[in-house]
Amino acid sequence: MPGFTPFTAPAFVLDEDDVDTDIIFPARFLLHTERKGLGRFAFHDRPALLEAYEAADKPPILLAGANFGCGSSREHAVWSLDGMGLTAVFAPSFGEIFRGNCANNGMVAGMMEPATLGALQALAKTGNDLAIDLAAQTVTCAGQKFAFTVPDSDREMLLAGWNNTTRILALHGQDITAFEKAQRSAAPWLWTEETEA
Numbered sequence: 001m002p003g004f005t006p007f008t009a010p011a012f013v014l015d016e017d018d019v020d021t022d023i024i025f026p027a028r029f030l031l032h033t034e035r036k037g038l039g040r041f042a043f044h045d046r047p048a049l050l051e052a053y054e055a056a057d058k059p060p061i062l063l064a065g066a067n068f069g070c071g072s073s074r075e076h077a078v079w080s081l082d083g084m085g086l087t088a089v090f091a092p093s094f095g096e097i098f099r100g101n102c103a104n105n106g107m108v109a110g111m112m113e114p115a116t117l118g119a120l121q122a123l124a125k126t127g128n129d130l131a132i133d134l135a136a137q138t139v140t141c142a143g144q145k146f147a148f149t150v151p152d153s154d155r156e157m158l159l160a161g162w163n164n165t166t167r168i169l170a171l172h173g174q175d176i177t178a179f180e181k182a183q184r185s186a187a188p189w190l191w192t193e194e195t196e197a
Helices: 048-054 076-083 096-104 114-125 152-160 166-186
Strands: 007-009 011-016 062-064 088-091 108-109 131-133 138-141 143-146
Touching: 011 048, 011 114, 076 096, 088 114, 096 108, 096 152, 096 166, 114 138, 114 143, 152 166
Parallel strands: 011 062, 062 088, 088 108
Antiparallel strands: 007 131, 131 138, 138 143
16 A cells, blocks of 8 residues: 555544444444445444535545544444545544554544644634644644644554555565575475465
């Protein structure tokens, strides 16, 4: 996936705490395992929210309440948000697994102090665009800068366009290759045609 680049766009405000992954992606749709097209199930049981989001021209930034993405660990929640066009979510806090799933799928999950987020939400509601700079961990809106935080490893992954697997290969690929070479020599019986493929 491509690395994150700064962008400017409008935001949608969902000023509600404890929006869990079942609200984001209802459990009855978990039988759909292909990522493509899951956006149609995002917030499926919240028609008023979806109508408001569509009326706002589907902005790619979501300003949410505390503990966003709490609940079950379903990665479908992040996939569905991505499928509906979101690329960044800001909240005072996130469900820990949800936050990790965001980073692993190229979506920014930035944490903001509640007062900071409240001021930004007020500006977004009046139609001001937000400029997102992940490297600097700032959002600029109406001439004001608002700080957010993303864990260092998540920020590194997002900026480089890595997921968990490609991050390990990028940072430790030489060590893995050296280990495999030594293991082939020390325990050749472990390296059959199947393991070589």
